[in-house]
Amino acid sequence: MQPETPxxxxxxxxxLEARGIVKRFGAVTAVDGIxxxxxxxxxxxxLGPSGSGKSTLLRCLNFLEIPDKGEVxxxxxxxxxxxxxxxxxxxxxxxxxxxFNLFPHLLVWENVALAPRVxxxxxxxxxxxxxxxxxxxxxxxxxxxxxxxELSGGQQQRAAIARALAMQPAALLFDEPTSALDPELTGExxxxxxxxxxxxxTMVVVTHEVAFARAVAHEVVFMDAGQVVERGPPSQVxxxxxxxxTIRFFCR
Amino acid sequence: xxxxxxxxxxxxxxxxxxxxxxxxxxxxxGTIFAWRAATSQVYAEILVRILSGLGVTLAVxxxxxxxxxxxxxxxxxxxxSPSPVRRNIATLYxxxxxxxxxxxxxxxxxxxxxxxGVDALHWTGGGSGxxxxxxxxxxxxxARVVAALVCAxxxxxxxxxxxxxxxxxxxxxEAARALGLSQRQALRHVLLPQTFxxxxxxLGNDLISLLKDSSLVSVLGVRDITQEARLYASSTFRYxxxxxxxxxxxxxxxxxxxxxxxxxxxxxxxxxx
Numbered sequence: 003m004q005p006e007t008p009x010x011x012x013x014x015x016x017x018l019e020a021r022g023i024v025k026r027f028g029a030v031t032a033v034d035g036i037x038x039x040x041x042x043x044x045x046x047x048x049l050g051p052s053g054s055g056k057s058t059l060l061r062c063l064n065f066l067e068i069p070d071k072g073e074v075x076x077x078x079x080x081x082x083x084x085x086x087x088x089x090x091x092x093x094x095x096x097x098x099x100x101x102f103n104l105f106p107h108l109l110v111w112e113n114v115a116l117a118p119r120v121x122x123x124x125x126x127x128x129x130x131x132x133x134x135x136x137x138x139x140x141x142x143x144x145x146x147x148x149x150x151x152e153l154s155g156g157q158q159q160r161a162a163i164a165r166a167l168a169m170q171p172a173a174l175l176f177d178e179p180t181s182a183l184d185p186e187l188t189g190e191x192x193x194x195x196x197x198x199x200x201x202x203x204t205m206v207v208v209t210h211e212v213a214f215a216r217a218v219a220h221e222v223v224f225m226d227a228g229q230v231v232e233r234g235p236p237s238q239v240x241x242x243x244x245x246x247x248t249i250r251f252f253c254r
Numbered sequence: 255x256x257x258x259x260x261x262x263x264x265x266x267x268x269x270x271x272x273x274x275x276x277x278x279x280x281x282x283x284g285t286i287f288a289w290r291a292a293t294s295q296v297y298a299e300i301l302v303r304i305l306s307g308l309g310v311t312l313a314v315x316x317x318x319x320x321x322x323x324x325x326x327x328x329x330x331x332x333x334x335s336p337s338p339v340r341r342n343i344a345t346l347y348x349x350x351x352x353x354x355x356x357x358x359x360x361x362x363x364x365x366x367x368x369x370x371g372v373d374a375l376h377w378t379g380g381g382s383g384x385x386x387x388x389x390x391x392x393x394x395x396x397a398r399v400v401a402a403l404v405c406a407x408x409x410x411x412x413x414x415x416x417x418x419x420x421x422x423x424x425x426x427x428e429a430a431r432a433l434g435l436s437q438r439q440a441l442r443h444v445l446l447p448q449t450f451x452x453x454x455x456x457l458g459n460d461l462i463s464l465l466k467d468s469s470l471v472s473v474l475g476v477r478d479i480t481q482e483a484r485l486y487a488s489s490t491f492r493y494x495x496x497x498x499x500x501x502x503x504x505x506x507x508x509x510x511x512x513x514x515x516x517x518x519x520x521x522x523x524x525x526x527x
Contacts, residue, residue, distance in 0.1 A: 066428055066431070066432060085436065085437065088431075089434045089435070089436050091434075092433065092434040093434025094434075096432075097433075099425055099428070099432075101423075101425050103423070103425035103426060103428065103429035104429075105426065105430075105444055107448050107451060116433070116435075116443060116444075117433040117434060117435065120443055121433075121434055121435065121439070162429075165433070166433075169433065169434060
């Protein structure tokens with residue numbers, strides 16, 4: 003647990019790389035030839051206006067959207083869009099969704115324990131211990147036996163983060179994790195994410211929380227209309243943007 | 255109807271109007287009938303005769319229903335499959351099985367497909383060993399009827415399961431796959447458990463329909479409760495008593511099933527989401 007200061011991004015090896023990703027939906031090009039590199043232990047924040055292709059880019063990283071062009075490398079090796087490759091990649095790269103997407107037919111701890119039980123074939127009690135440990139990390143020890151629907155939005159999202167951590171991923175993808183939450187609940191989720199970042203978790207975060215990006219991210223990628231407009235440390239992109247589009251976005 | 259508060263069904267009405275009067279009326283009628291039956295030698299005789307077919311009725315239903323669900327599940331997975339071959343085969347089956355009356359399907363299975371199948375078995379040389387002397391007439395009518403009911407109901411269940419599967423939020427499948435679960439694992443641990451909770455009411459209705467449609471086995475002479483009632487009635491000309499008793503027996507069975515389904519539904523409702 004070494005807290006990283008955003009000013010000095012650790013020079014870890016790249017965990018995830020995207021090269022020349024293109025994704026079209028019909029006539030719309032959502033992602034237009036983007037390359038990014040996510041180094042171990044760093045937080046990459048993807049910012050930009052709605053519809054700029056942020057989420058699509060993120061979803062291309064674990065192939066929830068299959069890119070039309072370009073390649074994704076995980077720990078240096080190219081990932082092919084074949085089922086077995088993808089299952090391997092996905093069990094090593096956790097994802098947190100805007101709508102939480104907890105499984106309503108399972109208890110909270112069972113949500114967290116599912117992947118270890120099914121994929122790693124962990125015995126029930128071991129998976130349960132693992133789940134309880136992760137729930138404690140996100141402050142939900144007392145909700146382990148609850149059903150997801152009984153939780154507040156913020157609690158659901160924290161449970162979803164615990165679920166994403168259950169396979170001990172090399173990186174976590176966050177797709178607008180606080181956009182479905184009211185301001186009061188946003189804080190508790192951001193706090194958990196911040197703790198994870200300080201513990202050295204590699205994270206890619208699509209978000210509208212500029213303050214969070216400024217405080218936690220090592221690199222900010224600003225997107226507009228499917229392209230990267232500006233990228234660099236938050237002190238540069240957010241505080242001293244050089245591009246006209248970026249300036250307009252941050253000087254609201 | 256939808257009340258002023260936007261709620262469906264009775265909603266905010268008095269206690270008296272919410273009581274299950276229909277059940278009361280039914281119970282009253284049943285009691286009167288039971289009292290008459292209990293005091294009458296004729297009814298007792300008919301009841302004993304009809305009940306001798308109860309095992310067949312229940313067995314046909316109990317065997318055909320799980321098989322129909324299994325067939326429906328497999329077909330539903332075909333209906334939502336990305337493979338055009340599977341999709342078209344599944345669609346063809348559903349459309350044919352839904353478009354032909356069950357009674358006609360029973361005749362076709364019993365008198366066309368089973369003889370054809372036995373011929374094909376011998377022709378391909380598959381009928382070796384224990385099956386070498388198999389003739390179409392060796393296949394019991396009960397088995398043919400069950401096969402036909404499975405065929406007919408498999409198509410209903412396929413549509414039910416497909417409807418349930420596609421009604422789940424897209425995020426459920428995404429979350430499962432994003433965890434690294436394979437397609438099969440995602441279906442088994444995430445999608446199908448939710449689907450079955452969701453379609454439980456429909457499955458219950460289908461089970462009740464199947465129990466009633468099991469009466470069609472009587473056209474092949476299989477001695478279920480309907481066949482027993484018909485045989486008794488035609489030999490004694492006591493049509494009124496026999497058929498009334500038969501109808502009441504079906505009613506009692508379907509009401510019992512409905513209650514069972516209701517309590518299952520109640521158990522799962524909270525977490526079906």
